Amino acid sequence: MRKCCRATRAGIDGRARSGTSLTSWEEAARNAVETAGSSLRDLRVAEISRLDMRVDGGKVVEFRARVSLSFKNEVSGMH
Helix, strand or coil, rough: CCCCCCCEEEEEEEEEEEEECCCHHHHHHHHHHHHHHHCEEEEEEEEEEEEEEEECCCCEEEEEEEEEEEEEEEEEEEE
């Protein structure tokens, strides 16, 4: 007779998130990471993949940072 058991496989997964700030790209990137950290466990690496600004009337009104995130992902299954 075969026994059933739970197995966990760990790997690294990735997602992209965007953050915004009224003052800097650094703060926009930090906001993206901190927001992602509230829903993703065990963040490992954050890499800025894009920076841009929103301009209105010839003035910068918002800094935006797109961040690629790597995190540990555990997958459970039955054997």
